[in-house]
Amino acid sequence: MKQNFSQQLVHQVKHFPDKEILHVLIGQDYKHITYQNLIDGSLRFQRYLDLKGVEKGDVVIIILPHGLDLIYAYFGCVLNGCIPSIMPYLTEKLIPEKYRQDLEALFRITQPNGVITFQDFLDEIKFLTADNQGDIAIIYIEDIDPNSQVIGQEGGLEGFPGLERKADDLALLQHSSGTTGLQKGVSLAHQAIFNQLESYSESLKLNSQDVIVSWLPLYHDMGLIAGFLMPIFLGIPLVLMSPFTWVRAPYLLFKAITDFKGTLCWLPNFAYNFCAKKIRPRDMADTDLSTLRAVINCSEPMRKSSHDMFSEAFKHYGFNPSAIATSYAMAENVFAVTQGGIESPVNYDVIKLIPFQEEKIAIPFDNDGQEIVMVSAGKPIRGTEVNICDEKENFLPERRIGEILIRSNCMLRGYYKRDDATKSSFINEWFKTGDYGYLAGGELYITGRKKDLIIVGGKNIYPKDIETIVMEIEGVHPGRVVAFGVFNDQKGTEDVVVIAEIEDEYVDRINDIEAMIRAKVTKESAIALRQVLTVNKKWLIKTSSGKIARALNKEKYLKEIDQDY
Amino acid sequence: MEKSEITTKLQTAIAEEILNLPQKKIDPNEPLISSGLVDSFSLVDLAILVEDTFNVRLDDTELNSDVFDSLSRLADIIASRM
Numbered sequence: 001m002k003q004n005f006s007q008q009l010v011h012q013v014k015h016f017p018d019k020e021i022l023h024v025l026i027g028q029d030y031k032h033i034t035y036q037n038l039i040d041g042s043l044r045f046q047r048y049l050d051l052k053g054v055e056k057g058d059v060v061i062i063i064l065p066h067g068l069d070l071i072y073a074y075f076g077c078v079l080n081g082c083i084p085s086i087m088p089y090l091t092e093k094l095i096p097e098k099y100r101q102d103l104e105a106l107f108r109i110t111q112p113n114g115v116i117t118f119q120d121f122l123d124e125i126k127f128l129t130a131d132n133q134g135d136i137a138i139i140y141i142e143d144i145d146p147n148s149q150v151i152g153q154e155g156g157l158e159g160f161p162g163l164e165r166k167a168d169d170l171a172l173l174q175h176s177s178g179t180t181g182l183q184k185g186v187s188l189a190h191q192a193i194f195n196q197l198e199s200y201s202e203s204l205k206l207n208s209q210d211v212i213v214s215w216l217p218l219y220h221d222m223g224l225i226a227g228f229l230m231p232i233f234l235g236i237p238l239v240l241m242s243p244f245t246w247v248r249a250p251y252l253l254f255k256a257i258t259d260f261k262g263t264l265c266w267l268p269n270f271a272y273n274f275c276a277k278k279i280r281p282r283d284m285a286d287t288d289l290s291t292l293r294a295v296i297n298c299s300e301p302m303r304k305s306s307h308d309m310f311s312e313a314f315k316h317y318g319f320n321p322s323a324i325a326t327s328y329a330m331a332e333n334v335f336a337v338t339q340g341g342i343e344s345p346v347n348y349d350v351i352k353l354i355p356f357q358e359e360k361i362a363i364p365f366d367n368d369g370q371e372i373v374m375v376s377a378g379k380p381i382r383g384t385e386v387n388i389c390d391e392k393e394n395f396l397p398e399r400r401i402g403e404i405l406i407r408s409n410c411m412l413r414g415y416y417k418r419d420d421a422t423k424s425s426f427i428n429e430w431f432k433t434g435d436y437g438y439l440a441g442g443e444l445y446i447t448g449r450k451k452d453l454i455i456v457g458g459k460n461i462y463p464k465d466i467e468t469i470v471m472e473i474e475g476v477h478p479g480r481v482v483a484f485g486v487f488n489d490q491k492g493t494e495d496v497v498v499i500a501e502i503e504d505e506y507v508d509r510i511n512d513i514e515a516m517i518r519a520k521v522t523k524e525s526a527i528a529l530r531q532v533l534t535v536n537k538k539w540l541i542k543t544s545s546g547k548i549a550r551a552l553n554k555e556k557y558l559k560e561i562d563q564d565y
Numbered sequence: 566m567e568k569s570e571i572t573t574k575l576q577t578a579i580a581e582e583i584l585n586l587p588q589k590k591i592d593p594n595e596p597l598i599s600s601g602l603v604d605s606f607s608l609v610d611l612a613i614l615v616e617d618t619f620n621v622r623l624d625d626t627e628l629n630s631d632v633f634d635s636l637s638r639l640a641d642i643i644a645s646r647m
Contacts, residue, residue: 247605249625270606278609457606491606522601 001194001233005078005171006162008194008233013039013157021232023260024068025241025252031068038075038232039157041068045076046160048144049114052137056081056161058113059173059416061106063087063121066242069141070218073116078171081161082114085173085185086219098469098524100124106175106182109417118142167191173416174221174331180462185416186221186331196334196410197230199382203339204264204294206236211291213239213262215246215253220458222299225335226266250275251283254317261291266327268299268458272306273492276313290318294325294342300455301446302326302375304348306492321345328377328444332431333384334410338444340378347376349440360401362438362445376443384408386444388437393427401438401447405430452550454485457493461485461527463550469524470498475506475513480540484554486530486562495530496521497562499553502534510534533561566647571619571640578614579636583607593637598630615639621646 002008012021013035022033033041054060060082064070070086077084087106104127114137115125128136165171171193173185212231216223231238239260246253253275256262267275272295297307311321325341340346351362353370365371380386387395388402396402407430414422425432434453437446454461466483470476480501485494498517502510514532521529541552572593580589583603597603603611608628616622621643633639 244605245625248608248628250609252625274606278613280613518602519600522604526601528601528604528607 001198003167004162004165004190006160006165009039009075009078010157010163012235016235019235021235021237022071023237023239025245026067041072042075042079044144045073046079048139049076049080049082052114052139054080054082054114054137056165057083059083059085059110060114060116061085061087061112063089063115063117064141065089066244073141079160079162081165083170083173085175086224087175088177088217088219096124100127102182109183110173110185113137114139116141165190170413174224176460180465181460184418184421187413187416188334189413192410193229193334195383196336197233199384200336200339201230201234203336203342203381205342206234210263211237211239211260212264213253213256213260214266215241215243216266217243221331221335222266222329251279254284254287254289257292258286258288263291263293265292266296266298269297269302269306270300270457270491270493272297272310273490276309279313284317287317289314290320292319292323294323296325296327298327298329299458300493301487303492304373304375305489326375326377328446330433332412333406333408336381337384337386337406338378338380340376340443347443349374349376349445362399362401362440374445374447377446378444379442383410386439387430388439398439401436403450404433404435404437406433407431452484454494454496456496456527461496461525466496466498466521466525466527469521470500470517473513473516473520475503475509477501477503477537480548482540482548482550482553484550496527497531497533497557498529499533499535499540499557501537501540504537568640568644571643572636574618575636575640578618582614583610591636594635596634597636598634615643619643619647
C-alpha cells in the first residue's frame with residue numbers, strides 16, 4: 001500500500017491502465033470502466049475543484065444519485081487532496097423541507113468547503129448561499145465538460161495535490177442517516193483505511209480470481225469500503241448497481257453474479273429474506289451462483305433463519321450454503337471488526353435462553369429448558385482487538401455478555417468537529433461500540449444494543465428523530481411519544497412501531513391522527529411504520545426522571561398489544 | 566374486466582397481502598407510493614401481486630410514483646394491458 005489514496009490509485013493506473021476495474025449498471029446496460037477511464041473522469045473533477053479554489057484538506061460533500069458522476073466526483077476529491085463525504089440523495093418519499101433540515105444540520109457541524117451536486121438540486125442547497133455560511137464552493141456537474149481532455153499521456157499522473165497527503169491526514173468522512181447521524185461524521189485517516197484494507201483482505205483471502213458484486217449505497221460504510229474503495233484500491237473487479245434498481249429488481253443482482261462470475265457479495269440481514277422471497281423463477285433462467293464463495297451478512301442483527309431461507313431458495317441455482325459468511329463492522333473501525341465463515345462455515349452457538357436473559361451469560365444448551373440460536377460474527381481481523389466489559393467497565397471473561405469494546409490500528413480519528421462525542425466514546429484507548437455481545441472460542445456473538453438505535457434494512461434510525469416528527473402533530477401530547485424497533489422474522493429486519501398519547505379532546509379523530517403520523521414520518525424520515533398506536537393519556541411508562549422509557553414501553557407493547565411476534 | 570372490478574380486487578389484495586392491514590379501506594385516489602403506504606421494499610410484491618391476479622406484467626422501471634401512485638391509476642394501467 002502507498003501513503004495515501006491518490007498514490008494508491010495512480011499506482012493501479014500506471015500498472016494496469018486497461019484493466020476493467022468497474023462495471024456499472026446504467027439503465028439496462030453495463031458501462032465498463034478501466035483504471036485509465038477512472039482517473040481521466042476523476043481528474044476532470046479534480047481540475048474543476050482546483051479552479052473553484054477548493055484546496056487539499058478541504059471537506060467536500062457530494063450529493064449525487066448513483067452513477068458514474070458520483071464515482072468520478074469522489075475520486076476527483078481524492079486527487080485534489082480533499083476529504084469527501086457522500087450524502088444520501090433526496091428520494092421521492094422524503095419531503096424537501098425535512099431533507100433541507102438534515103442538510104443544514106450536517107453543514108452546521110461539518111462546515112464543508114465545497115459541495116458537488118447538480119443544478120436541479122439548487123433549491124435544496126439555497127441556504128448555503130445565505131450570508132452566514134461563509135465561502136463554500138458549489139460545483140454543478142453540468143459545468144464540468146465531459147469531453148475535455150484532461151491529461152497528456154506522458155507525465156500526466158503527477159502534480160495533483162492529493163499525492164501530497166500524509167498517511168495520517170484525514171481521507172474521508174462517513175455519516176450515518178437521520179438528523180442525529182448527520183451530526184456525527186466519522187473521520188478516518190488514509191493509514192487507518194489502508195490498515196483496514198490489508199487486514200480485511202487477509203481475513204477474506206481476497207485474491208486475483210475475486211469479483212465483487214454490490215448494490216449497496218456508497219454513503220454507507222459497507223458500500224463505501226467493501227463495495228467501492230477496497231476493490232478499486234486492490235485491483236478486484238467491482239460490479240456496481242444502484243440500490244434503487246436492486247430494490248425493484250432484485251434478480252438483477254443474481255444476473256450480475258452469473259454474468260461476471262461474482263465471488264463476493266455483502267448484504268444486510270434483511271436482504272437475505274428479501275432476495276429469497278421476491279425472486280420469480282422466470283427471471284432466474286440461466287442463473288449460476290456456483291462462483292460465489294462468500295455472501296457476507298453485515299450491518300444489522302444477523303439471524304440463522306435468514307441464512308437458511310437464502311440457502312434454500314438459491315441452492316437450485318448452484319449456490320453453496322457454506323458460502324454464507326458474517327461480519328461485525330462499523331464506520332468507526334473503517335469497516336470490519338470481525339469476519340467469519342470464510343475458511344470454515346459460520347458457527348452457530350445454541351445457548352440457554354433463561355440465563356441469557358436474566359444473568360447475561362451464554363451457557364451452551366443441554367436439552368433442558370428453552371434455547372436460543374446465536375450467530376457468530378467470526379474472529380477479529382488482524383490489528384483489531386475485541387473485549388467485553390460490564391457496566392463498571394471491568395473486562396469480562398468468555399461467555400459473559402457486556403458491552404463490546406474495540407481497539408485497533410484502523411480506528412476513527414474522531415467524530416468530525418465533535419470532540420465531546422469523541423471523548424465520551426472511549427475508555428482509555430478502547431472504543432465503546434454501544435453494542436452488547438459475548439466472546440466464545442475467540443469468536444464474537446452480538447446480542448443487542450445498549451443504545452436505542454433501530455436498524456431497518458441496514459439503515460440506522462434514531463428513535464428520537466421519529467419521536468420529534470410525531471410530536472409536531474396536532475392532537476399528539478407533546479413529550480409523550482415513543483418509537484422503537486420490533487424484529488420481524490419474515491422480513492429479517494426490524495419494523496418501527498410508534499405509540500403516541502392523544503389529547504382528550506382529539507380522541508374522536510384518532511384515525512386521522514394515525515394516518516397523519518404515518519404520512520409525516522414517511523415523508524420526513526423515509527421510513528414506513530409497521531404500526532401506529534394512539535393511546536390514552538398515561539398509557540406510556542415514564543422513568544422516575546420523567547423521560548419516556550423506550551425499553552419498558554416496548555415490553556409493554558409486546559405483552560399487551562402485539563400478538564404476531 | 567371492468568375498471569371498478571380491478572380497483573376492488575386491488576383494494577382487498579393490497580390491504581391484505583402488502584400492508585397486512587386487512588381492515589383498511591384504501592381510497593382509489595389515495596397516494597400509495599409517495600405517501601409511504603407501500604414502501605420501496607414492497608414494490609416487488611406489488612408487481613408480483615398484479616401479475617398473479619391480472620396476468621399483467623409491470624416492468625421494474627415502472628415501479629415508481631411517476632408511473633402510478635394511486636389504485637385508480639394502477640387500475641388504468643392494468644385495464645389497458647388486459
